[in-house]
Amino acid sequence: MSSAALASIGGQPHALEEIKTRPGFWKRFVRHRVAVISLVFLVFMGLAALLTPLVSPYDPYAMSLVDANKPPSLEHPLGTDKLGRDTLTRVFVGGRVSILVALAAVAISSSLGTVLGLIAGFRGGWVDSIIMRVTDVFMAIPLFVLLIVLVSMLGSSARNVVLIIGFLSWMGVARLVRGQVLSVMNQPFIEAAESTGVPVGRMLTRHVLPNSFIPIVVASTLGVANAMLQEAALSFLGLGIQPPTPSWGNMLNAAQSLQVLVNEPWVWIGPGLAIALTVLSINFLGDGLRDALDPYV
Numbered sequence: 643m644s645s646a647a648l649a650s651i652g653g654q655p656h657a658l659e660e661i662k663t664r665p666g667f668w669k670r671f672v673r674h675r676v677a678v679i680s681l682v683f684l685v686f687m688g689l690a691a692l693l694t695p696l697v698s699p700y701d702p703y704a705m706s707l708v709d710a711n712k713p714p715s716l717e718h719p720l721g722t723d724k725l726g727r728d729t730l731t732r733v734f735v736g737g738r739v740s741i742l743v744a745l746a747a748v749a750i751s752s753s754l755g756t757v758l759g760l761i762a763g764f765r766g767g768w769v770d771s772i773i774m775r776v777t778d779v780f781m782a783i784p785l786f787v788l789l790i791v792l793v794s795m796l797g798s799s800a801r802n803v804v805l806i807i808g809f810l811s812w813m814g815v816a817r818l819v820r821g822q823v824l825s826v827m828n829q830p831f832i833e834a835a836e837s838t839g840v841p842v843g844r845m846l847t848r849h850v851l852p853n854s855f856i857p858i859v860v861a862s863t864l865g866v867a868n869a870m871l872q873e874a875a876l877s878f879l880g881l882g883i884q885p886p887t888p889s890w891g892n893m894l895n896a897a898q899s900l901q902v903l904v905n906e907p908w909v910w911i912g913p914g915l916a917i918a919l920t921v922l923s924i925n926f927l928g929d930g931l932r933d934a935l936d937p938y939v
Contacts, residue, residue, distance in 0.1 A: 670934040677930020680923035687920060691738035700728035702735040703886050714908050721908035723896060733912040736888035737920070743804055743883070744869040750808025751869075752815050752862040756854075759819025760846060763827065774820070777813045785810060789872060793881045803882050807869050815861050822854040829853075856935045863928035867921045874917055890917045 672678055694702075706726035714721045720729035762773040789806055796802045831849065876882030877891025885892055890913040897903060897910035 674930035676926045680926040683923045690734045694734040698731045700731045702732045720912040732888040739889045746804045747807035747869040748865045751811040755812035755815025759816040763820040763823025826853045860932045867924040
């Protein structure tokens with residue numbers, strides 16, 4: 643159904659169509675300078691993580707006790723750890739692991755939350771009530787405590803961390819999508835689609851879901867930061883990614899002693915800054931995307 647047809651019956655074009663047709667999306671995003679800087683930083687971290695084997699002369703897994711605990715130098719910009727491994731190389735390789743785990747977990751949680759939110763908002767009635775009560779129950783449980791319990795029961799591995807975080811982080815997306823669907827269902831173009839006999843599946847994919855696109859993108863972006871923090875916390879406690887595979891969380895695990903904290907700060911400054919800057923950048927990027935994608939601003 644065209645925008646002109648929708649206008650003729652008092653409807654509104656899809657928010658996604660407005661984004662595509664209105665000029666200046668990139669210009670609106672560029673105005674958010676912090677978001678642009680954050681995007682540049684995230685691209686840098688992504689490239690550094692992917693290209694580390696090509697640009698670094700050091701093996702992130704090779705131990706050299708002769709080079710153990712060396713302070714930062716031209717040879718090792720972030721020093722070495724207690725096993726003589728180059729810290730900067732391990733920060734970049736650990737970033738690959740942490741980012742991929744977070745992205746995979748958010749892909750699961752966003753997909754599950756979107757499906758449940760669509761069903762709850764579109765069907766309504768007892769279906770909506772059941773889904774929302776289940777959502778409330780999950781939201782009432784301390785998430786991190788549940789993460790620790792499940793990882794302890796199922797075992798510490800990247801796959802388990804991804805699945806557990808993914809299947810326990812869908813609630814916010816589900817509630818957000820449900821609210822958006824309820825709002826869209828009151829629009830005249832939905833009534834027009836129903837009156838013309840549009841199948842339910844087509845109505846969901848062509849009319850309802852596109853109008854929920856913006857909040858899903860923003861929520862998923864911010865969800866990556868949360869998943870990254872959860873993975874880092876689990877790995878820091880020894881329940882997430884296991885050595886010798888580096889991740890930012892288990893790299894910080896080596897800096898628990900006062901000796902390392904005070905006398906060998908290069909061991910924790912690298913992964914600590916990487917987590918802080920990456921999470922901040924993702925949050926700022928989410929803010930920039932929200933402002934640039936909003937068709938009504």
